[in-house]
Amino acid sequence: MEFARTARTGLGAVVVATTAAVVLLMAAAPAVAEKADLSASCGAGGAVLAVDLKGYAAGKNTIKVQDGGIVLSNREFDRSYVGSFPRPADLAHTFxxxxxxxxNSRQSFVREVRTTPCAPPRQVPPPVSTVAPPSSTPTTATTTPTASSTPAPSATDPGSSTPPTTNTGIVPLGSSSELSDAGAAGAIPLLIGLCLVSALGMVLFSVRRRHRSD
Incomplete structure (x- = not known):
């Protein structure tokens, strides 16, 4: 009876000691280690960034993913996060x-993942010209003769049936005052001539009369 009591006491002490050791080990041991896998590879559609986060402390944790200056994701997660981000194949990327x-600042981090182009740059086709090519058929310029280029028939052309026309100059008549002046100027010598003839007649008449009286 006494042996059984001693055995139970020893067993209880062992259980207590084991429990205490387990508690101490759990307290001293770190929490489950977090896992952060980041990888970039070339897929069928281009470069792909894969993110796998596990074992983080519960809470309002955040993750932000960028490709250069482009924000691909900015969100909260609890204990884990898994995501993939495809990008163009013909460019280099810096995630x-x-x-x-x-x-928990120890679990926080900032990491950079770089990739080279997964495919050669795309060839940009040259612009298509919409201007029609010039026609190879020569064009003949037609000139229409004007009326001024036709020579007028001369007055001495024998083949022309139209008799030549003679332009008669019209002498303008003077005014009535000019006519009267011209008439007066012409009458003065006539009067002088008549006077001379009369004087000469009178001289001849007197000479004859003297001869008759002698």
């Missing part, structure tokens, strides 16, 4: 992943 764990 930046920023993880902030609430209340």
């Amino acid at each position: 930046v992943v920023t993880v902030r764990v609430a209340g």
